Structure formats: structure tokens, C-alpha cells
Amino acid sequence: MFIGYFTERPYQDPGSGYFGATGKPIMDLTVSNEIYDAKLGAELYNRYLDEKMYAEEMGFDGLMLNEHHGTPFCMGGAMNVEASILARMTNRAKIVLLGNILPIWDDPLWLVEQLSMIDMISRGRLVSGWVRGTGRESVAHNSPPPYNWERFQEAHEFVVKAWTTPGPFRWEGKHFQYRHVNPWVRPYQEPHPPIWLPGVVSRDSLMWAAEKRIPYIMLATEMEPTKLAFQLYHDTAAEHGYESGPQNIGYLWKVHVDETEELAEQTARKYVQGPSNPFLAGNEGTVNPALVNLPGLTSRTRVLPTQAVATAARGGTGGVAGVLGRPFEQQVEDYTIITGTPDSVIPKIRHVLEYIRPGSIFFWDGDGAMTHDDAMRSLRLMGQEVIPAVKEIAKELELPGPFEVDPATGKDLTAEAVATPTADD
Amino acid sequence: MASTSVAWTEETRSVAGVDLHLRKGGSGAPLLILNDEFGHLGTLRYQDELARQHTVYIPTHPGFVPTPRLDWIMNMRDLAGWYLMALEELGLTSVNAIGFSIGGWLAAEMATMSPGQFNKLALVGAMGVQPPEGYIYDMFLNVPGHCIAACFHEPEATPEFQDVCPDQPSPEQAQAWEIAREEACRLGWKPYMYYPGLPNLLKRLKDLPTMIVWGGEDEVVPISAGQLYHQSIPGSRLEVLADCGHMPQVEKTEEFLALMRQFLA
Numbered sequence: 132m133f134i135g136y137f138t139e140r141p142y143q144d145p146g147s148g149y150f151g152a153t154g155k156p157i158m159d160l161t162v163s164n165e166i167y168d169a170k171l172g173a174e175l176y177n178r179y180l181d182e183k184m185y186a187e188e189m190g191f192d193g194l195m196l197n198e199h200h201g202t203p204f205c206m207g208g209a210m211n212v213e214a215s216i217l218a219r220m221t222n223r224a225k226i227v228l229l230g231n232i233l234p235i236w237d238d239p240l241w242l243v244e245q246l247s248m249i250d251m252i253s254r255g256r257l258v259s260g261w262v263r264g265t266g267r268e269s270v271a272h273n274s275p276p277p278y279n280w281e282r283f284q285e286a287h288e289f290v291v292k293a294w295t296t297p298g299p300f301r302w303e304g305k306h307f308q309y310r311h312v313n314p315w316v317r318p319y320q321e322p323h324p325p326i327w328l329p330g331v332v333s334r335d336s337l338m339w340a341a342e343k344r345i346p347y348i349m350l351a352t353e354m355e356p357t358k359l360a361f362q363l364y365h366d367t368a369a370e371h372g373y374e375s376g377p378q379n380i381g382y383l384w385k386v387h388v389d390e391t392e393e394l395a396e397q398t399a400r401k402y403v404q405g406p407s408n409p410f411l412a413g414n415e416g417t418v419n420p421a422l423v424n425l426p427g428l429t430s431r432t433r434v435l436p437t438q439a440v441a442t443a444a445r446g447g448t449g450g451v452a453g454v455l456g457r458p459f460e461q462q463v464e465d466y467t468i469i470t471g472t473p474d475s476v477i478p479k480i481r482h483v484l485e486y487i488r489p490g491s492i493f494f495w496d497g498d499g500a501m502t503h504d505d506a507m508r509s510l511r512l513m514g515q516e517v518i519p520a521v522k523e524i525a526k527e528l529e530l531p532g533p534f535e536v537d538p539a540t541g542k543d544l545t546a547e548a549v550a551t552p553t554a555d556d
Numbered sequence: 557m558a559s560t561s562v563a564w565t566e567e568t569r570s571v572a573g574v575d576l577h578l579r580k581g582g583s584g585a586p587l588l589i590l591n592d593e594f595g596h597l598g599t600l601r602y603q604d605e606l607a608r609q610h611t612v613y614i615p616t617h618p619g620f621v622p623t624p625r626l627d628w629i630m631n632m633r634d635l636a637g638w639y640l641m642a643l644e645e646l647g648l649t650s651v652n653a654i655g656f657s658i659g660g661w662l663a664a665e666m667a668t669m670s671p672g673q674f675n676k677l678a679l680v681g682a683m684g685v686q687p688p689e690g691y692i693y694d695m696f697l698n699v700p701g702h703c704i705a706a707c708f709h710e711p712e713a714t715p716e717f718q719d720v721c722p723d724q725p726s727p728e729q730a731q732a733w734e735i736a737r738e739e740a741c742r743l744g745w746k747p748y749m750y751y752p753g754l755p756n757l758l759k760r761l762k763d764l765p766t767m768i769v770w771g772g773e774d775e776v777v778p779i780s781a782g783q784l785y786h787q788s789i790p791g792s793r794l795e796v797l798a799d800c801g802h803m804p805q806v807e808k809t810e811e812f813l814a815l816m817r818q819f820l821a
Contacts, residue, residue, distance in 0.1 A: 160697065270697065275745040277738050421698050427738040 132527030133532030134518055135193030135227055135493040136186040136510070138384060140179045142203040143500065144171055159267060159419035162203055173525060175206060176213075178503050183217055187224040187354050188273060189514025192532070193258065195227040195383075195493050197329075200235075200271035211245045218253035225534075228252055229329040229348060229383075230260025233290075234282040235274040240314065242286075243293040246324065247316040255319040258289040260327040260348070261287060263336060263429070266422035277427030280335060282306045287326075294323035325533065327381070334363070341367035341375065344539040348381035349437060351495065353465055354486055356436035357382060361487065363435070377529075378536040381491030384483070385468040385498070387505075388476050388512040398509075399470035401500035403459050412514075473516035480517070490532040494522075562607045564599055572641040577616040582607025586651045587820070589613065589644070590659030592803075593683075593695065594704060595620040595736035597720040602805040605813050610820070613648065617662075619739030621732040632658075632684070632743050632751060636665035640673060652820055654678040657739055657777065657802065658749070664785070668757040671764050676820060679785060680769045680812075681777050681802045683749040690778030692749045696741060700733040701725070709773040709801035716806050721788045728731065749777075758788040766792040767819045771800035 147166045183194045197211055199205035207213060214226050226249065236242050250257040263283050269276045287302050292300070298313030317322050328340040329348035341364045349357045361380050368375035385402055389395035445545045462468040469479045484492070494513065498504030525532075535545050564581035579596070581603070587610035589603070596616060606612050618638065619625035629635050638663065643649065652675050655663030660682025665676055681690060695703045704721040711717045718763035725733070744750075766789050779796065786794040795815050797808045804812045 273746055275741060276696075277742050277745075417696075421696065421702075424699070424734070426696060426734065426741040 132522055132530050133225075133381075133491040133534060134521060135225075135491065135497045136183070136191040136513075137193045137195040137197070137493045138179060138182065138497040138506070139197060139495075140175070140206040141205060141498060142167070142172065142192075142206050143175060144168060144203075145500075150408075157203075157423050159202065160270070164333055164428050172206070175315060179206070179497075180213065180220070182497055182503070182506050182510065184220055185510050187221045189510050190518045191224055191494070191513075192534075193225040193227040193491075194221065195229055197229055197262075198232060198268075199265070200268050202267055208362075211242075211249065214249050214257070215245075215252065216223055218249045218256070221253075221256075223256075225258050225525070227258040227327070228260050229327065229350075230262045232264035232268050233261045234263055234279040234285040235268050235272040236286060237274075239286040239289050240293065240309060240312060243290050244314050244316055246290075247294070247314065248322075249317045250318040250320055250324050251316060253319075254426065255324075255361070257318070257320070257324040258327055259324040260329055262329060263333065266419075266425035266428060269425055269428060270422065276425040279428050280304060280333075280372050280430075283336075285338070291323060291326075294318050298341055327533075329381075329383070330435075331437050332434055333429045334432055334435050335366055337435060338367045340364070341379075342371050344371075344373065344375075346379050346381060346491065346533050346538045348383060348491065348493070349356045350383050351385065351467065352437040353467055358487055359436040361489075373539075374541060375538070376531070376534045376536065377488050377490030378541075379538045380489045381496055382483070382487050382489040383493035384460070384466070385496070386476065386480065386494040386513075386517075387468075387470045387496050387501075388468070388473055388509045388517055389505075390508060390512070392470065392475065395470045395472060395475075398501060398505045399463070399468055401505065402468060402498055403462075404500040406551065447473070473512050473520070477517060477520045477524075484521075484524060484528055484530060485491070488528070488530060490530050490536070560690045562604045564607075569646065572638055573646040573736065574624055574626055574642075576618070576642060578646075579614040579616075582610055582612050584608075584610040585609065586648055587612050588615075588648060588651045588653040590615075590653060590655040590663050591617065591620070592657035592659050593736060593740040594700070594720075595732060600677060600716055600719070600806060602809050602813060606816065609817070610652070613646075613651075615642070616741065617659075619742065620736045622697065630742060632661055632665055633669075635743060636662055636669060639666055640670050641677050643673065649673060652673055652676045652678075654680060654816070655682060656805065658683050658744065660684065661744075661749070661751075661754075664754060664758065664761075665751070667764060667766075668754070668760050671760050674764055676765045676767075677761070678767045678769060678816065678819060680804060681771060681774055682768070682781070682785060683744065683777055684751060685754050685781050685784050685788070686747070686750045686752065687778040687781040688784055689780040692778070692781070693776040695737065696745070700730070700737065707776055707802035708807055709771065709775075709799055709802075710807070714807045716809075720803075720806060753813075755784055755788040758785070759790065761792070762790040764789075765819075767815070768792055768794045769804055769812065769815060770794065770796050771802055771804050772796045772798045774802045775802060776802035 196210045197206045198210035200208055217226050246259050263279055285306050293312055299311045302309045327346045327349050330336050331350050347364055365375050387399045389398055425538055469476055496509050537544055562581050566579050568575045569578055570789050616623040660679040661684030664684050705711055708714055756806055768782050768785045770779050786792050797804050797811050800808045
């Protein structure tokens with residue numbers, strides 16, 4: 132089992148009036164950055180990095196980052212900058228980028244160089260995920276949505292080639308062209324950093340990942356459609372002649388641990404307050420219906436079971452500001468938010484693991500209106516009690532992570548397995 | 557005012573590598589209509605009226621419903637080049653043409669490549685040049701119904717508004733809008749709905765009688781773009797309709813038809 136820590140790094144400014152129950156209505160693309168407070172921004176960036184470093188200390192296997200553009204719910208507009216800092220400031224945990232938004236890079240060679248440098252500085256701890264991005268990413272960096280999927284695939288092929296093929300070489304593609312590809316940095320890991328794919332909506336993307344034996348991470352979706360979508364992954368793998376398993380699938384959801392049940396509930400309610408992602412979990416914001424339906428961004432027909440639920444969770448396409456798409460109580464009821472003391476949280480996590488059978492999980496915490504203290508209490512209790520218990524459960528349930536069993540080959544990668552052939556020597 | 561006497565036919569013609577959907581009606585000298593970014597919005601009164609004196613051809617652009625998309629067409633100049641081939645195969649050389657909005661941009665590009673293709677050219681609220689003042693309305697940051705409504709100065713005073721922008725579009729219509737937007741997006745995402753070189757190239761239209769028609773209250777393509785077209789095309793005339801938005805043919809049908817009859821006579 133691979134256990135990662137995630138927060139979306141919201142821009143928390145209760146003083147702005149935009150966020151929280153009494154706030155002004157917030158809709159995607161409608162909040163001007165004229166309200167941005169630089170001193171507050173500096174505090175928050177440093178806070179989130181500190182929390183990531185503490186997460187490593189508390190025993191998390193992975194520190195997960197994501198990227199969004201032009202929105203207060205995620206400050207990671209240049210996630211590779213944060214990853215670069217973690218590469219130097221941490222020394223054990225994987226740096227899991229879920230992920231770089233491939234289609235919006237007009238110059239993916241620059242991405243090749245940045246990621247290789249992160250892998251070098253971290254001495255091989257980079258996990259390089261790709262995403263296709265939401266409408267706001269295409270709009271912010273002015274990338275043509277109808278070519279999103281083509282650009283994604285071509286950029287992936289290009290990056291992998293640049294990581295694995297000695298230069299110089301030429302690349303004359305439909306969307307990217309280079310006459311001299313020879314980056315003076317190569318990845319530390321051989322043949323290249325692991326590539327993972329997180330998502331929610333697109334059937335094309337999930338099947339592409341399964342075909343390429345790339346692990347797929349489902350992001351904060353409800354359990355039943357998640358299981359259905361993963362079955363599609365496993366079926367696609369079988370069609371391509373290999374047996375996928377827990378090592379191929381991952382699941383991110385909200386888990387907050389606290390000292391008492393009362394404090395846990397009080398704090399977990401902050402998930403759906405403040406500037407937390409209103410577009411993924413149905414919080415106090417409104418989606419921009421045009422952004423959700425940016426022309427051609429994803430196929431209108433080839434969608435996953437999780438997609439309809441995701442849309443409903445966002446309050447549908449005509450959501451009303453300040454009205455939760457799914458109330459907090461409902462999210463607790465269906466396990467998409469798990470909160471409590473370690474004793475009450477562990478059996479619930481066990482239920483999720485039994486039902487979905489992922490090899491990687493990510494606890495999404497410290498978000499919304501949660502404070503630094505809220506995040507640190509939870510991290511400490513996770514480290515002291517939850518992570519060791521979950522590791523044991525995963526062993527019992529036989530849920531190997533992608534660093535225990537190779538997702539591409541099914542080969543055992545653990546130290547014992549690797550050591551066995553030489554033990555007799 | 558309803559016109560019922562014009563019989564419209566629909567056919568599929570295999571031209572220039574695609575099965576082109578073509579609507580045709582009326583009789584007289586050929587008149588080519590190049591649709592806007594919404595594609596086919598139903599048979600409108602201005603079309604019936606024009607068909608009384610012309611054989612009106614309304615092709616559906618590749619990538620709009622139901623003409624299939626051509627993968628290699630990635631910008632407006634690709635589409636213009638394709639159209640010149642298609643018109644040649646259809647035998648529609650030396651025609652009069654009207655281009656609306658994105659179709660106006662298309663017509664202008666075609667004319668710069670092959671000015672002899674047209675007898676007379678009318679550009680109505682044409683996209684294609686960067687407005688010296690203001691910006692072209694961003695149709696991709698708005699839902700289709702809002703985009704169409706933005707084309708009207710006074711939608712409630714426009715009899716055909718509900719026909720082109722029903723409160724409850726049928727699933728087929730909604731789907732057709734989405735597909736049309738997707739292709740419009742391929743043609744004009746960046747730079748947004750213009751080609752920087754076009755004003756310089758338009759000088760080639762010096763011997764082509766060109767009329768530029770604009771709504772005085774066009775909120776989609778600012779009138780400064782119309783003025784730039786006018787300045788860039790030697791000998792062109794600019795006609796501005798008062799109290800009118802981006803779709804003069806629908807919002808001010810009579811005034812629009814009067815201009816066209818006089819221009820095409």
C-alpha cells in the first residue's frame with residue numbers, strides 16, 4: 132500500500148468576504164486577483180510546504196501536488212516550483228505530481244527539463260502524473276480545447292521519447308515540432324520516472340492508461356461509480372493481455388483525523404467551507420456552465436460512470452452559489468469524507484479499501500477553511516496511529532502499491548523478492 | 557409576412573474529399589450563403605426572400621452538423637482553401653456571396669486567395685480582423701443560448717428570435733450547437749477569431765464589388781472591425797443599420813433585404 136498526502140492549497144482569506152457562509156457569491160472566472168494579499172499568499176505557500184515536510188516525517192509515502200490556474204481554490208499555478216522545493220527539502224517520500232496539465236504546454240521540452248531536474252535533485256523520487264485539465268486551465272493558458280486529447284497524447288509520447296532516447300533527435304508532430312531535442316538533463320530514474328494518470332470524467336483517458344499500463348488515480352469520486360470505472364480499467368487491461376491489480380489503481384478522498392469526535396466533526400465541516408474546490412466536491416461555489424462545457428475538451432459521449440456523479444456533486448451545471456451540491460452529512464454518509472478519532476476512522480478506511488481495492492490511496496486533508504493547526508493535528512495522529520494500522524490492513528487485504536508490484540509487469544518489487552535470488556549464493 | 561412558396565432541397569454532394577451537405581432553394585443567378593458560427597439555425601425569412609430572385613446555395617461547413625469534419629482543417633485559411641476547391645467542383649465559380657460572422661471571415665479569406673471567384677461579395681458582421689477598438693465577444697466563455705442572445709440588440713422585438721434561440725432547444729439542436737462550437741473553436745481559438753495578416757491581404761479585393769453590412773449596436777464584433785474592413789478593401793461600401801445587433805438578417809430583415817436587393821441587382 133502506497134499512502135499519500137494531499138491538500139489543494141486554497142487561498143484562504145476570510146477577510147476578503149468572498150469565502151465562507153456569509154461570503155459574496157463565487158463563480159469560476161469571476162473573482163479578480165485584485166483582492167490578492169501578497170503577505171497572506173507568502174504565509175500560505177510556506178505553510179503548505181511545511182505541512183508537506185511534516186507529512187513526510189509522519190510516515191507518508193507520497194506528497195501529492197496538483198495544479199490549477201486562475202482560481203483561489205488551488206494556489207499551485209506552477210506545481211513544479213513547489214515540487215522543486217520539496218525535492219531538496221525532503222529526503223524519503225515520493226513527490227507525486229497529479230499532475231502536469233500536458234495539453235496546455237506549448238513547449239513540452241521545457242516540461243521534460245523541469246521534471247528531469249526535480250527527479251535529479253530528489254535523487255529519483257519523482258512520480259510524474261499527467262492530467263488533461265479542466266476548462267479553466269485551457270482558458271487560462273489559452274490552449275485549444277478541441278485538441279486537448281490529441282495534444283495530451285502527443286506531448287506524452289514526446290516527453291517519454293525525450294527521457295529515453297539519446298539526443299539529438301527531431302520531432303515533427305501535428306501539434307509540436309522540434310529540430311534539435313537534446314536536453315542537458317536526463318531523469319535520475321531508469322528508464323524514466325513513473326507516470327500516473329489521475330482523473331474523473333473521461334473514458335478515453337482511463338482506457339488509454341489501462342492500455343499503456345499506467346496507474347489510474349480516481350479523484351474524490353463516490354465509491355460505487357469508482358468501482359465501476361476501475362472494473363473498466365481491469366477489463367481493458369485484460370483485453371491488452373495483462374492482469375491489472377491494486378498496484379494499477381489509486382483513490383483520493385477526504386480523511387481528517389482529530390483528537391475527539393466533536394473536534395473532528397467541527398473541523399471536517401471546514402472541508403466544505405471557505406475557498407475549497409467548489410467544482411469537485413460541491414462546496415460553496417458555483418461552476419461556470421460554459422467552462423464545464425468548453426467545446427471539445429472531452430468527448431460528449433465517452434464518459435465514465437464517475438462523471439455524472441461528479442457533475443451532480445458540483446451542483447449540476449446550474450448550481451446556485453452558496454448551496455452545497457452534496458451536503459456535508461451526505462458526504463460523511465457515503466464515505467467521501469471520513470472523519471473522527473483514529474479509532475473510528477480506521478474501520479471506515481478499511482471499508483473503502485475492501486470495496487475499491489486500491490494499491491495507492493491519498494488522504495485529502497487540511498483543505499477548505501482548515502487552519503494550519505487543524506492540518507498538523509491530523510497529520511500527527513495519522514502518523515502515530517492511522518498509517519501503521521492502514522499498512523497492516525492493506526497487507527491483510529493483499530493490496531500492493533505500485534512500488535511493491537510493478538503495474539506494467541506484475542513483478543514483485545519488494546526488497547525480499549529482489550533479494551531472494553541472491554540469498555542462496 | 558410568412559413565405560411558403562420557396563421549396564428548399566437538401567442533398568449531399570461528394571466534393572473535395574468530403575460529403576458536403578447542401579441546401580438549395582429558389583431560382584435565378586446563384587447566390588452563395590456562408591453560415592455563421594452557429595451553423596444552420598433553420599430556414600429563415602431572409603433566405604426565402606433572397607431565393608425569390610436567386611438560386612440560393614447554403615452549404616454546411618465541414619465539421620458542422622451534418623457535414624463531417626476534415627481533420628487537416630486546423631484554421632480558417634485551411635477552410636478557405638478547401639472551399640475554393642469545393643466550389644470549383646460544384647461549378648460555382650463567379651458567384652455572388654454573402655458571409656455572416658465567421659462565414660464573413662471565411663468569405664474574406666477566400667476572396668483574398670482568389671478574388672475572381674466572386675462577382676459581388678457581402679460581408680455581414682464579419683469576424684476575421686482584429687477590431688482596432690474593443691474585442692470580439694468570447695463565445696466560448698458563454699453557453700450557446702447566451703451567445704445567440706448576445707447577437708441581438710432587441711431580442712424581444714425580433715419576430716424570429718425564438719426560432720433561432722428557443723428557450724428549450726431540442727436535444728438535436730443543442731447537440732448541433734455544441735458540434736458547431738467545437739469546429740468554430742478549431743478555426744478561431746487563437747488568435748481569437750481573426751487572422752493578423754488579413755487587412756493587408758484584403759487589398760486584393762480592389763476589383764471586387766464589396767459591401768460591408770454592420771449592426772450599429774453589434775456587441776459581438778465591434779463596428780471598428782467593419783470600419784477596418786471598409787478601409788482595407790479599396791472601393792468597398794459600409795452600411796450600418798441602426799438599432800441592430802450582430803444578426804441584421806434576422807433582427808432587421810427588411811432593411812437588410814433592401815440593401816441586398818440593391819447591391820445584387
